[in-house]
Amino acid sequence: MYYLDYAATTPVPKAVAEVMTAVLTEDFGNPSSQYPLGLAAKKRTEADRVVVASALGCKADQLYFTSCGTEGDNWAIRAALWQNRRVGKHIITTAVEHSAVLETMKALKAEGYDVTFLKPDGEGRITAAQVAEALRADTALVSVMLVNNETGVRFPVEEMAALLKGRPTLLHTDAVQGFLKVPFTAASLGADYITVSGHKLGGPKGIGALYVGGKAQKPHPLLYGGGQERGLRPGTEPTAQIAGFAAAVFLWTKDLEERRAHLEAMKAYAREQLGKIEGLAFIGGADAPHILSLSLPGYPSQNIVNDLGAKGICVSAGSACHQGKLSHVLTAMSLPKRTAAGVIRVSFGPDTTEEAIDALAEALEEHRSTRFPML
Ligand SMILES: Cc1ncc(COP(=O)(O)O)c(C=O)c1O
Structure with missing residues (x-):
């Protein structure tokens, strides 16, 4: 084949699968448990968070594990709109986002938001000037992907971030295709929310992460439940998925x-x-x-x-x-x-x-x- x-x-490299197997069968504790097996699981998950955060160039406490890139996109968009609920109901995005963003935007339109979908040129490009032109006093959020999953076009997210300096408008970028493939750090991009996913880079399916920084405050939760992920993303941590994600990121960054x-x-x-x-x-x-x-x-x-x-x-x-x-x-x-x-x-x-x-x-x-x- x-x-x-x-x-x-992507296929999961054997070395990554081995790390995951060890977590599933031996180091399988619940990170919330207070005896050594649980404490070890907590320690390992926090070490894994540091690995992924380092690759993104952010601090570990700016990174939340999610169940996938789709969840990260949904969460970032909803969290930004909650934070900026008094700024307004206008959103700028592109017509070429992944369905994780596009379908969320369609749902938001039905909820009364006004969404501007920027159109690309024949090469699939979107410019910061298009964002500048669409910006309004009531623009709560700009959500523009970093790398398009169909064309491979990279969008100038850092120029968009510069445009939004000094304004309340928050910036989200779906970097699921860009993470580790194109050079960037959270600081160099300047986005307030960055979504990444494990299975595009040799990690398992069903694990992603959301960076929250810049002007973004503590993100309003998407789900309610236990106190995991600092109380903001409940659900028992998928320790093996997280370990596989971190191991795959480590192999890439090496x-x-x-x-x-x-x-x-x-x-x-x-x-x-x-x-x-x-x-x-x-x-x-x-x-x-x-x-x-x-x-x-x-x-x-x-x-x-x-x-x-x-x-x-x-x-x-x-x-x-x-x-x-x-x-x-x-x-x-x-x-x-x-x-x-x-x-x-x-x-x-x-x-x-x-x-x-x-x-x-x-x-x-x-x-x-x-x-x-x-x-
Ligand atoms: C650009 C982009 N965003 C989001 C996603 C969704 O990620 P996940 O499959 O982890 O939900 C994908 C996956 O195809 C993608 O290519």
């Missing part, structure tokens, strides 16, 4: 520059090899080193994904989150219909090889030359 869908999820260079090299090789295919077009800015979006105009992407899948090559049609429908990102970019309908997303990880890319190039060429364009 050739796995080229690291933006959807070889950070080599890993980024490897992703860049794989993307450059893919551009070179896939660029030889007649009619193939690359889509969007693709700033992040691990994401490359491309299209075989006229060839429906689901057919491409099926054909490649039959050969053991895993790529996604636009985004794995909305299989079957034309992606909202590509629609917002106003791509020609034939191009948009033929988009696939290829994404790379630390284990990606040139051999996998060669197999992809060969299979795509075979698809192009043996199937009739349908659109």
